[in-house]
Amino acid sequence: xxxxxxVAREAGVSTATVSRALSGKDYVSQxxxxxxxxxxxxxxxxxxxxxxxxxxxxxxxxxxxxPYVDRWFFSTALETVDRELVKAGxxxxxxxxxxxxDHRNSVFSKSLPRKRVDAVMCISVKMSDEEIAAxxxxxxxxxxxxxxxxxxxxxxxxxxxxxxxxxxxxxxMGHTNIAMIGLDEKDDKxxxxxxxxxxxxxxxxxxxxxxxxxxxYKAVSKYAxxxxxxxxxxxxxxxxxxxxxIFASSDxxxxxxxxxxxxxxxxxxxxxxxxxxxNHELAEFFGITTIDQNVTGQAELLVRTMLQLLDDPQHxxxxxxEWPISLIVRGSTTKAKTLP
Amino acid sequence: xxxxxxVAREAGVSTATVSRALSGKDYVSQxxxxxxxxxxxxxxxxxxxxxxxxxxxxxxxxxxxxPYVDRWFFSTALETVDRELVKAGxxxxxxxxxxxxDHRNSVFSKSLPRKRVDAVMCISVKMSDEEIAAxxxxxxxxxxxxxxxxxxxxxxxxxxxxxxxxxxxxxxMGHTNIAMIGLDEKDDKxxxxxxxxxxxxxxxxxxxxxxxxxxxYKAVSKYAxxxxxxxxxxxxxxxxxxxxxIFASSDxxxxxxxxxxxxxxxxxxxxxxxxxxxNHELAEFFGITTIDQNVTGQAELLVRTMLQLLDDPQHxxxxxxEWPISLIVRGSTTKAKTLP
DNA sequence: CTGTTAGCGCCTTCAG
DNA sequence: CTGAAGGCGCTAACAG
Numbered sequence: 001x002x003x004x005x006x007v008a009r010e011a012g013v014s015t016a017t018v019s020r021a022l023s024g025k026d027y028v029s030q031x032x033x034x035x036x037x038x039x040x041x042x043x044x045x046x047x048x049x050x051x052x053x054x055x056x057x058x059x060x061x062x063x064x065x066x067p068y069v070d071r072w073f074f075s076t077a078l079e080t081v082d083r084e085l086v087k088a089g090x091x092x093x094x095x096x097x098x099x100x101x102d103h104r105n106s107v108f109s110k111s112l113p114r115k116r117v118d119a120v121m122c123i124s125v126k127m128s129d130e131e132i133a134a135x136x137x138x139x140x141x142x143x144x145x146x147x148x149x150x151x152x153x154x155x156x157x158x159x160x161x162x163x164x165x166x167x168x169x170x171x172x173m174g175h176t177n178i179a180m181i182g183l184d185e186k187d188d189k190x191x192x193x194x195x196x197x198x199x200x201x202x203x204x205x206x207x208x209x210x211x212x213x214x215x216x217y218k219a220v221s222k223y224a225x226x227x228x229x230x231x232x233x234x235x236x237x238x239x240x241x242x243x244x245x246i247f248a249s250s251d252x253x254x255x256x257x258x259x260x261x262x263x264x265x266x267x268x269x270x271x272x273x274x275x276x277x278x279n280h281e282l283a284e285f286f287g288i289t290t291i292d293q294n295v296t297g298q299a300e301l302l303v304r305t306m307l308q309l310l311d312d313p314q315h316x317x318x319x320x321x322e323w324p325i326s327l328i329v330r331g332s333t334t335k336a337k338t339l340p
Numbered sequence: 341x342x343x344x345x346x347v348a349r350e351a352g353v354s355t356a357t358v359s360r361a362l363s364g365k366d367y368v369s370q371x372x373x374x375x376x377x378x379x380x381x382x383x384x385x386x387x388x389x390x391x392x393x394x395x396x397x398x399x400x401x402x403x404x405x406x407p408y409v410d411r412w413f414f415s416t417a418l419e420t421v422d423r424e425l426v427k428a429g430x431x432x433x434x435x436x437x438x439x440x441x442d443h444r445n446s447v448f449s450k451s452l453p454r455k456r457v458d459a460v461m462c463i464s465v466k467m468s469d470e471e472i473a474a475x476x477x478x479x480x481x482x483x484x485x486x487x488x489x490x491x492x493x494x495x496x497x498x499x500x501x502x503x504x505x506x507x508x509x510x511x512x513m514g515h516t517n518i519a520m521i522g523l524d525e526k527d528d529k530x531x532x533x534x535x536x537x538x539x540x541x542x543x544x545x546x547x548x549x550x551x552x553x554x555x556x557y558k559a560v561s562k563y564a565x566x567x568x569x570x571x572x573x574x575x576x577x578x579x580x581x582x583x584x585x586i587f588a589s590s591d592x593x594x595x596x597x598x599x600x601x602x603x604x605x606x607x608x609x610x611x612x613x614x615x616x617x618x619n620h621e622l623a624e625f626f627g628i629t630t631i632d633q634n635v636t637g638q639a640e641l642l643v644r645t646m647l648q649l650l651d652d653p654q655h656x657x658x659x660x661x662e663w664p665i666s667l668i669v670r671g672s673t674t675k676a677k678t679l680p
Numbered sequence: 681c682t683g684t685t686a687g688c689g690c691c692t693t694c695a696g
Numbered sequence: 697c698t699g700a701a702g703g704c705g706c707t708a709a710c711a712g
Contacts, residue, residue, distance in 0.1 A: 003705060014683045019707060026708095027681055044477060049454045050393035051705035054688045059390070061433070061456075069409065070419040079410040082436045086443055091451060093401070093433040096422045103426055111431060114389045115689095116401075137384060226625040285566040343689060354699045359691055366692095367697060391689035394704045455705095 002043035011039040022047070053115065062306070063117035065095040065107065067125050067190060071223070072252065072280060077123050077145060077299045084303035093117060097125060113138045119306055122149060126191050141309040145302050147191035148320050153305050155298050155321045159193050162291045162325050163200020163247070166275040169289070169327055170245040171208045174336035175273060177216075178205065179243035181231045181253045184219040197249045197277065215241040220253065228256020236264055236272065244336050245273040251280035254288050258332060269334035279328060287331035298323050342383035351379040362387070393455065402646070403457035405435040405447065407465050407530060411563070412592065412620060417463050417485060417639045424643035433457060437465060453478045459646055462489060466531050481649040485642050487531035488660050493645050495638050495661045499533050502631045502665050503540020503587070506615040509629070509667055510585040511548045514676035515613060518545065519556040519583035521571045521593045523563065537589045537617065555581040560593065568596020576604055576612065584676050585613040591620035594628050598672060609674035619668060627671035638663050 008015040013032060020026040021036035028036075039045075053059045062085055066074045082092050093116065095107045108131040112120055120135060124146035127135075132150055135142055142152035170178050180201050183194040202212045218235055220227035228248055235257075236242055248254035254276030261272045268274055276283050279292035301321070308315045348355040353372060360366040361376035368376075379385075393399045402425055406414045422432050433456065435447045448471040452460055460475060464486035467475075472490055475482055482492035510518050520541050523534040542552045558575055560567035568588055575597075576582055588594035594616030601612045608614055616623050619632035641661070648655045 004707095005705080015706075016684080016708085017682055020682085023707085029681060032682085046450065046453045046455075048394070048705055049456045050390040050399070051688090052707080053390035054388070054394055054690090054705080055707050057688080068419065069422065070412075070415040075410040075415040078434075079408065079436065079438065082409065082434060083439045086436070086439055091433050091435075091456065093431050094418075094422060096419065096426070096432075098419065099423045099426055110386060113386045115386075116389045116431065134384075224625075225622065229625070282565065285564075285569070344691095345689085355690075356692080356700080357698060360698085363691085369697060372698085388689055391704090392691080394689080394706090395691045397704080 002045045004045070004047070007036065007040050007043055007045050010043065011036050057115075059116060059118050060089060061091045061093055061117050063095055063112055063120045064092050064123065065097065065112075065120060065125050066123045067096075068098045069094070069096050072278070073295060074123055076295045080296045080299040081121065081123070081303055084300055088303070088307055090118070108134050112140075119143070119310055121145070121302065121306060122152070124191060124193075141306060141313060143302055143306045143309065145298060146193065153309065153317050153319060153321075155302050155305070155323055156191075157293050157298075157323045157325050159196035160200040160203070162277055162293070163197035163202075163249070164204045165200075165325065165327055166197075166247045166277065166291055167201045167204035169275060169329070169333065170247065170273060171204060171210075173245075173273065173333060174338075175243075175245040176208075176210050176336070177241070177243040178210070178245045178247060179216040179218065179235045179241075180247045180249065181218050181220060181228055181235070181257060182249040183221070183223065194249050201247055213241055216243060223250040223252050225252050225256040225259070228253030229260045230256075232257035232260035233264065236261060236266060243272070245333070246275070248274060248276045251276035251278040251283040251288060251290055254290070254332070255282050255286050258286055258288065269332050270337070273333040273336075275333055283328075283330070289330045289333040290328050292326050292328050293323070342385045344385070344387070347376065347380050347383055347385045350383060351376050397455075399456060399458050400429060401431045401433055401457050403435055403452055403460045404432050404463065405437065405452075405460060405465050406463045407436075408438045409434070409436050412618070413635060414463055416635045420636045420639040421461065421463070421643055424640055428643070428647055430458075448474050452480075459483070459650055461485070461642065461646060462492070464531060464533070481646060481653060483642055483646045483649065485638060486533065493649065493657050493659060493661075495642050495645070495663055496531075497633050497638075497663045497665050499536035500540040500543070502617055502633070503537035503542075503589070504544040505540075505665065505667055506537075506587045506617065506631055507541045507544035509615060509669070509673065510587065510613060511544060511550075513585075513613065513673060514678075515583075515585040516548075516550050516676070517556075517581070517583040518550070518585045518587060519558065519575045519581075520587045520589065521558050521560060521568055521575070521597060522589040523561070524559040534589050541587055553581055556583060563590040563592045565592050565596040565599070568593030569600045570596075572597035572600035573604065576601060576606060583612070585673070586615070588614065588616045591616035591618040591623040591628060591630055594630070594672070595622050595626050598626055598628065609672050610677070613673040613676075615673055623668075623670070629670045629673040630668050632666050632668050633663070 004015045008018045021028045021033045097104050119141040122144040144152050144154035148154050182198050205212045218231040220231050246257050248257050258268050261268050266272050276288050276290040279290050283290045344355045348358045361368045361373045437444050459481040462484040484492050484494035486496050488494050522538050545552045558571040560571050586597050588597050594614050598608050601608050616628050616630040619630050623630045
């Protein structure tokens, strides 16, 4: 491994000059610059990141914290976050919290403050006050996707509005028996995305004079097609409370619901209307009406925000940016049948 | 930020003692050890990773290179690789190659050798000779999933066997008109997984005396349900070559094929048998017969292999470990109808 | 425009 | 069992 001194010796200049020539950050005569570059190239010189970090305090590395990587929302967000960060010259180190609480603690108390990263990006993970404090001590910018974190800039959609929008769409089409499939989130380390969507759903119902029935709400344990499928079967098979429309709080759940309806001999949308949330690629394939939340767009903005903060820590940005959502109407919803 | 000197001063010992007390790597009296730990804790001392790296040469950080993160195989592998690595005390920095060739070059020529990582893990990315050479120069262990890399230990399933196993299963049930949906991989930066599966499919056919027809092979551009759907429609709608069985080279494709068949009024498996590959969770949900490749198991072994190599660079391991596959028969395949 | 000189924060011999 | 001292490789003043 050639070091900066090797390059300096070989080029007949000082290490300082090598540093300047290679970083381009200071005045160096064009000829020494090209000379140094050539020598560095020939020797296969690659600056040591740790030495650079030790002296500058900058790592050119961002810590991205996610609760899982193998779920749609997170892998999608991660994909674009990584792409954008890389374009800006940063590496990404991944802190996946799915391994349990012990690990989570060590991430926040050890890894992140260990001067390994210049900033932290939280994708849908709610941090406790101590966790925030631990990071604040190191004085690193924090940006978050999915919910507010004290002292951090964040981007989120309004999940209550999402629930209302979906439900209002169904109500406007004349449905009154509207069920919902959601997640019960007791985990206080994630944001209450699904609880908020449910709140929006119930508010919409009440504002239209419809009293939500408990039999209309089905909780599942994860956002998977199979879960949506079985939840919808319960809902649609209920002889007393069968809905004419279902609001599924994710598109994967909605797909499951659609398949369940078909398997029960019900037609979508004639017999049951279905709305999802996400605008997942499956929603397009299955023609499911959904609430688009443009994860890619959110992730891009998140990166831009972080880059500005890195550039100027005092940069004025709103603490919470509410990302717009929109209803995409497709073939899975239609007017309620008028009673015979 | 408290540094080691602060802790030393506060505890009334030397920095050397602090270092020893905290790392546990050398003899320190129990009482000074506890004292130092208490002080470190109180001051919120966290050792600087870069200083540690600079002096030891070790980063406690692994570079994981993936072609994409938002596809099933990769996000699944990444999830377990990360989990296992974290357990072993390593951080993971992610090198996602989906941003294009420029980025790819800089990953291999700059980032990876930049003393940022102790070892490199390639998930289904084929490295060119120069890329391998660049890493070899820095003398870092490399392990790979999905295909052989010169000078690296790797783990892979035998994709040709996978293709044969799936096809033989269909053949054994009396099918002779067997189509395949696959990916045409011209990209020489990935391994030829799908081409190998196709080779296995064709070999199996020929060995049974069936001549593969070109109309039986449908190439798609990515492994998505929608792609499998449209490919299967073409296949099943062909008046001269309609197959009675389809081998889809991934489960997502198989799901699409199954939905297409149903939409065309064909029953699965009575009218068409379908086999996939992966044992994706969707295959279980849809009851699709598949070739299980246990990605999680492969990823775990990959991490174990890397850890051994890190521990002892001379550690003897086979260069290529062939991971076993197995056929999981579910409801999507059945005996061919005897001709009327 | 270029060289000299200090460290950045820690680990690790080498003495005691 | 503990302390002192020397770097790891690089950049940032400060001089020239």
